[in-house]
Amino acid sequence: MAIISDDDNKQIKIKNEDTTSSQTTYDMSFENNIRPKKFEEYVGQSALKSTLKISIEAAKRRELPLDHILFYGPPGLGKTTLASVIANEMNTNIKITSAPALERPRDIIGLLMSLKAGDILFIDEIHRLNKISEEILYPAMEDFSLDMTTGKSQTLKSIRIPLPKFTLIGATTKAGALSGPLRDRFGIIHRLEFYTDDELTSVIKRTAQILEIDIKEEGAKAIAKRSRGTPRIANRLVKRVRDFAIVKSDGIIDENTANKALDILQIDKFGLDNTDRSLLNLIAEKYNGGPVGIETIATALGEDVKTIEDVYEPYLVQKGFIQRTPRGRKLTPFACKCFNIKNINDLQQTFEF
Numbered sequence: 001m002a003i004i005s006d007d008d009n010k011q012i013k014i015k016n017e018d019t020t021s022s023q024t025t026y027d028m029s030f031e032n033n034i035r036p037k038k039f040e041e042y043v044g045q046s047a048l049k050s051t052l053k054i055s056i057e058a059a060k061r062r063e064l065p066l067d068h069i070l071f072y073g074p075p076g077l078g079k080t081t082l083a084s085v086i087a088n089e090m091n092t093n094i095k096i097t098s099a100p101a102l103e104r105p106r107d108i109i110g111l112l113m114s115l116k117a118g119d120i121l122f123i124d125e126i127h128r129l130n131k132i133s134e135e136i137l138y139p140a141m142e143d144f145s146l147d148m149t150t151g152k153s154q155t156l157k158s159i160r161i162p163l164p165k166f167t168l169i170g171a172t173t174k175a176g177a178l179s180g181p182l183r184d185r186f187g188i189i190h191r192l193e194f195y196t197d198d199e200l201t202s203v204i205k206r207t208a209q210i211l212e213i214d215i216k217e218e219g220a221k222a223i224a225k226r227s228r229g230t231p232r233i234a235n236r237l238v239k240r241v242r243d244f245a246i247v248k249s250d251g252i253i254d255e256n257t258a259n260k261a262l263d264i265l266q267i268d269k270f271g272l273d274n275t276d277r278s279l280l281n282l283i284a285e286k287y288n289g290g291p292v293g294i295e296t297i298a299t300a301l302g303e304d305v306k307t308i309e310d311v312y313e314p315y316l317v318q319k320g321f322i323q324r325t326p327r328g329r330k331l332t333p334f335a336c337k338c339f340n341i342k343n344i345n346d347l348q349q350t351f352e353f
């Protein structure tokens with residue numbers, strides 16, 4: 001995948017272009033190496049994959065582009081990856097950008113006008129699109145056209161420019177933050193789920209194979225268990241554990257090496273790191289189990305609200321450790337049991353352990 005910049009230096013990645021770029025960093029090439037390219041390499045999300053395969057097959061038979069698609073779910077679950085898998089399966093080009101890069105009307109107009117029939121336009125963080133850009137997108141998505149005005153006050157004329165038929169794939173960690181009219185223009189809307197330990201074990205084995213890391217089944221399982229249901233974290237941990245195995249052992253990742261390395265990285269058996277544990281402790285110790293507002297939690301932890309909401313909270317909620325209530329976040333009795341929290345009077349009165 002070549003990476004080019006548009007005239008304002010905002011990065012747009014274009015697949016299948018015959019260009020190379022010196023901007024390609026090590027991390028990007030690592031990402032590209034391990035990023036699945038086809039459905040059969042894309043682990044898990046089976047319900048979503050089945051639906052997409054049918055839509056792709058139907059679009060191919062009808063010789064039309066796919067309906068616009070919206071993916072939502074926590075970071076690192078494979079939204080961007082899936083968009084490029086779809087482009088590969090459709091055998092089309094994909095242009096990848098992110099809503100904050102589409103600040104001015106001409107950013108999005110330029111991008112739309114550069115599309116060719118059948119292209120996929122991927123907009124990450126689509127909930128952050130500003131109102132003007134969003135309104136430019138409406139007719140583009142619905143009628144494949146751009147509505148523009150030319151001239152000044154008295155001579156103001158509105159013109160309609162046709163666009164080639166394309167597919168917009170939007171991704172967001174916050175489906176709720178998307179405006180109704182924008183959400184309604186997507187024909188396919190899907191939530192990505194956290195991965196099971198077995199699925200993450202497959203992701204880890206695949207990554208290890210690509211990176212030529214010697215890993216045992218039990219070693220992969222041990223890493224999977226602590227990867228908080230997220231392939232991006234699983235891939236990151238494989239690299240960290242590999243470093244540990246090289247320095248402290250024979251370079252082979254078995255169960256013992258994996259567990260030792262993960263203990264040193266302070267990732268516990270639930271996959272929680274220091275920030276997760278501080279968050280739970282804060283609610284338990286300072287707020288008597290909650291409820292406590294997200295702003296208070298963020299300030300106390302020195303994190304921003306968005307990071308707590310997008311990165312930490314979804315997994316803690318999914319694991320059943322915290323509960324979102326209208327009055328704030330609350331520890332669950334399950335969390336108290338798992339972390340042996342005994343001094344929360346309110347919770348102990350309500351629930352028996």
Ligand SMILES: Nc1ncnc2c1ncn2[C@@H]1O[C@H](COP(=O)(O)OP(=O)(O)OP(=O)(O)O)[C@@H](O)[C@H]1O
Pocket residue numbers: 031034035036041042043044045074075076077078079080081082124171173203231232235
């Ligand atoms: N289903 C999968 N199978 C194998 N690897 C995957 C899968 N999903 C994601 N990955 C790996 O995890 C990494 C993160 O995926 P990706 O960047 O697509 O996540 P994302 O949902 O777009 O995250 P963000 O919300 O932060 O943009 C990728 O490098 C990819 O290799």
Ligand SMILES: [Mg+2]
Pocket residue numbers: 079080081124171
């Ligand atoms: Mg992404």
